[in-house]
Amino acid sequence: MNKIFLVMALTLLIIVGCGKKPEPNKSADVWLKEGLTYFEKGKYKKAAEAFEQSILEADNPEIAAQAQLFLADSYFFLNQFDEAIPSYEEYLDIYPDNEYAKQALYRLALCYYKQIDTIDRDQTNTIKALENFQKLKDRFPEYAKTVETNAKIKELREMLAEREYYVAKFYLRTKKFRAAEMRFKTVLEKYPDTEIFPKAAIDYAEYIVEHSNNKTEAIAILTQALKNENGKKYLKSVSNLLGKLQEELKVN
Missing domain, CATH: 1.25.40.10 (Tetratricopeptide repeat domain)
Incomplete structure (x- = not known):
């Protein structure tokens, strides 16, 4: 009896399968x-x-x-x-x-x-x-x-400059001075129009004086920071450091 039901079921599936038309492919x-x-x-x-x-x-x-x-x-x-x-x-x-x-x-x-x-x-x-x-x-x-692509470009340049400054400060703390110097230079050379530029210039000038005593280079960097539009907020710090270095050069 079970065999009869099995044969009937298979026969029904074949009939249904044969009667069903395949779905045509859809065009693009x-x-x-x-x-x-x-x-x-x-x-x-x-x-x-x-x-x-x-x-x-x-x-x-x-x-x-x-x-x-x-x-x-x-x-x-x-x-x-x-x-x-x-x-x-x-x-x-x-x-x-x-x-x-x-x-x-x-x-x-x-x-x-x-x-x-x-x-x-x-x-x-x-x-x-x-x-x-x-x-x-x-x-x-x-x-x-x-x-407003210009606003996005400015924002992204600010972020990349801040990244370089962040890494430079990290290298300073860990006494990897050559690596820190390269990161500071990247900020000064590639991102002079950013808000972090004057701060990086001050830190790099201080680094130069401390590690090479090259006051002339430090003065040039600080002068560049003063001319920068974003340097206004650091005007007092930059001016004080610049004046101090110029006095030391006169004495020497």
Whole structure:
């Protein structure tokens, strides 16, 4: 009896299986429209899956470009920046002159910007964000103005300068003087427009006097700090130290 039921069940499955038509493959355009529907509803995970399928099926560069950009945007809005970054980079590599390239470049920069850590940690994301914001400013100056790229660039340069100053002070405390000197020089040479510049100039001038007694070089550095727009808040400290060094030079 059990064998009879088993045979009947298998027969039924075969009949149903034969009667069911296989689902036809969706075209790139259909996948794209499906992805856009999910995207508009804020269902970015499902949207990303649809856009990936659209890219795989695409034989039209316009559809492929649109799907690639929306795939990157889907990851961006999911805060999955590690997935969004290569998606934007691939879009910009394949479609550098597309009308939406500026938007892709801006969001690529934001992907790095949103992952920036404190100055005592690795600053790779800070550097990459700065590189891409600067690239946006160079390639699309008008668009860069509308998204306030200059403010971002200034902020990121301040962070990198503070990082160099932080490391320089650490090396001073641990008596790694050559390493400290190199970090101070980086601040003075690469970031003269930053708020930390005058403070770094004062500390470096004091370091030079203490370790090499080179008052002439120290005076030159402090004079540069006084000319700096951000040096006003340190005006008294810089002036006092500068005056002291100049008096010592006269005596000698």
